[in-house]
Amino acid sequence: MTAERSDSAIAIRGVSYHLPGGCALVDSLSLEIPARLTLVLLGRSGSGKTTTLKLMNRLLDPTAGELFVEGRPAKDWDPIRLRRHMGYAIQDVGLFPHYTVERNIGLLPEVEGWPAIRARERVRELMALVGLDASLASRYPSELSGGQRQRVGVARALALDPPILLMDEPFGALDPLTRAELQGEFYRLQKRLGKTVVLVTHDLREALLLGARIALLESGRLAGLYTPDEFLRTSDALAVAYRQAFGAGSGPSHPPHGPALGGAQ
């Protein structure tokens, strides 16, 4: 095994991803993702956030450079094992519309061959964990509210208790109030579970609230890596532009606590 530092869950070394036409979506990106912390990939649309995320679970393979997951080159991982080692939750949720909530959450345990009783128990446990009433187990996704669907999406991503969780704007499609609620809950959940989380967002408030580190992306390149405090203090032009756009100004920063809209001074 390569001697990668064990406190880095995912290491990205000089990775590029070019479309067949030659256009670079990710350009020579290097980034260490610390274990058991939340790293936010912040950037505008088209900055390469989602592509970077998909490179991590091998939905895409880099055209140059190398990724390491828990010290092992990503290309040496079996893609299926790699993906089951990482939860995946996306903005459009992508719940299986023909499956009930219970089967949506329990699908991965089922294909992993868990005994039915254990899988059922796990579903109950996860539903409680993400704040879903047990009575919703037999509902279909079309019978749920947007917030409930997102909760199912998160529960499904956690089904196999993966040490890493990849989230692509998981709260993007929600109304502001529900979004704030879910963000706060997710923050507390993450404190409890201690997963390595990579979260893609274009929302600075979300980044400040949930991120222990914020990687700012622009045109497929890393424009800066900050803690939330640093992000609020830095004079880097792009970070300043973000603060101004979100009205987060230069006021004193506060580490995120609870469901308040972090950074909204």
Place this chain on the structure above:
Amino acid sequence: MNLLDYLIAHPHEVLALSIEHISLAGFSVGIAFLVGLPLGVAIARRPALARAVLGVVNSIHVVPSLALFGFLFAVPWIGDRAPRMAVLALSLYTLLPILRNVCAGILGVDPAVVEAGRGLGLTEGQLLRRVELPLALGVIIAGIRVAVVLAIGITTIAAAIGAGGLGELIFRGLAMVNDSLIFAGALPAAILALLADSSLGWLEGRLRKRV
């Protein structure tokens, strides 16, 4: 002269020919489905292949059905027996709606759902069996429905090469200028087509409602 005369006088013959008719059409759609399902899945993954395959299958429909039945006389083994020729020709005809709908059904599945499934670590086979095919089922059934109705209609022409079925009564009636005989073939064929259409339509509606 009453149109129903022949039907009333020879119920057993009409019944036997109806059963023959159903088996010819059923066999043909069955074969078309067995070929069309895997082929449809394959072309849904490769757009370039889809254009080529659908083009070829589509062009079969350019050949008039009566002529297609005739051409097959020359094919070894197939040409030996009229029902074999009929089933092959009908399978070729009904392949198009099945193939097209399998392909369209799979391509019509919400990409977010497929991406989520793949990202969560489902294998391509699991994704197909548990997500894509179940979600495409309504559209696939709609294709089968078109294929069945088409097959029941064209099977009447298969009687021209001696394959049997309700077309026999129609052709005999045409030769004898006997309306009652034509009617005895046409009415059951129409009823079969309507029954197949409405029952598959009901199934399709039920499957689509869930999604």
